Amino acid sequence: MTAPGAAPTLTTARLRLRDWTERDLAPFAALNADARVMEFFPRPLDRAESDALAARIRDHFARRGFGLWAVEAPGAADFIGFVGLSVPTFQAPFTPCVEVGWRLAAAHWGRGYATEAAAAVVAHGFRQLGLDEIVSFTVPANVRSRRVMDRLGMTRRPVDDFDNPMLPPGHPQRPHVLYRLPRTAWEREGSERRAPEPTRPALEHGNARRQGDEPQR
Numbered sequence: 215m216t217a218p219g220a221a222p223t224l225t226t227a228r229l230r231l232r233d234w235t236e237r238d239l240a241p242f243a244a245l246n247a248d249a250r251v252m253e254f255f256p257r258p259l260d261r262a263e264s265d266a267l268a269a270r271i272r273d274h275f276a277r278r279g280f281g282l283w284a285v286e287a288p289g290a291a292d293f294i295g296f297v298g299l300s301v302p303t304f305q306a307p308f309t310p311c312v313e314v315g316w317r318l319a320a321a322h323w324g325r326g327y328a329t330e331a332a333a334a335v336v337a338h339g340f341r342q343l344g345l346d347e348i349v350s351f352t353v354p355a356n357v358r359s360r361r362v363m364d365r366l367g368m369t370r371r372p373v374d375d376f377d378n379p380m381l382p383p384g385h386p387q388r389p390h391v392l393y394r395l396p397r398t399a400w401e402r403e404g405s406e407r408r409a410p411e412p413t414r415p416a417l418e419h420g421n422a423r424r425q426g427d428e429p430q431r
């Protein structure tokens with residue numbers, strides 16, 4: 215589905231972040247139809263909306279070389295959801311920017327998969343793409359998602375809170391919190407928390423705990 219080579223494969227200890235395939239569309243539609251997964255979005259998606267979202271994700275990879283990767287848990291499940299980087303299309307005080315985002319099937323929550331995949335994605339963003347900052351945002355009530363942001367070392371300042379212009383004024387999900395991760399903070403955190411291993415290739419990581427090594431520049 216995604217043009218071959220458009221999405222580089224990222225590998226962590228337990229996960230493969232890879233190109234989308236036609237086989238992903240049915241399980242993707244199932245998670246997009248799940249009210250629990252979509253609790254903090256306006257509403258669940260039907261099959262056509264889910265397929266259209268997958269097509270936009272594929273198009274983002276083709277245009278930019280990065281996007282929301284399909285996530286596979288080898289030995290456990292062929293497709294558990296997406297984790298990746300995207301460029302929001304709306305305007306806000308912090309745009310243009312690159313956002314890290316995630317959406318996993320509820321059966322796969324509570325195992326650290328989102329954080330493990332997102333750590334690899336963030337490392338790819340800083341090392342391979344040379345980004346200066348990665349942001350993330352959600353509604354204040356989405357505590358699970360905010361915990362992933364915290365675990366990645368992202369920080370929120372109330373002054374950055376914003377109204378998501380994709381939703382109409384007065385919509386209960388319009389107020390959002392913004393989390394930022396400047397490259398400098400990621401480098402500092404990585405060097406404090408993990409043993410540096412600068413010669414290791416940035417793609418095809420064998421161990422997610424090595425994701426924060428000193429970036430190769």
Ligand SMILES: CC(C)(COP(=O)(O)OP(=O)(O)OC[C@H]1O[C@@H](n2cnc3c(N)ncnc32)[C@H](O)[C@@H]1OP(=O)(O)O)[C@@H](O)C(=O)NCCC(=O)NCCS
Pocket residue numbers: 250251252254315316317318319322323324325326327328329330351352353356358359361362
């Ligand atoms: C947001 C979302 C991806 C978070 O999933 P999650 O499973 O809670 O997050 P993680 O994968 O990082 O897992 C962390 C949890 O797994 C637990 N865990 C179990 N085994 C673990 C392991 N080996 N390593 C790390 N954490 C582990 C942790 O204790 C943690 O639980 P806690 O938060 O209760 O302390 C998921 O809730 C989701 O898809 N939500 C719907 C979509 C959505 O809202 N997306 C965000 C929109 S902005």
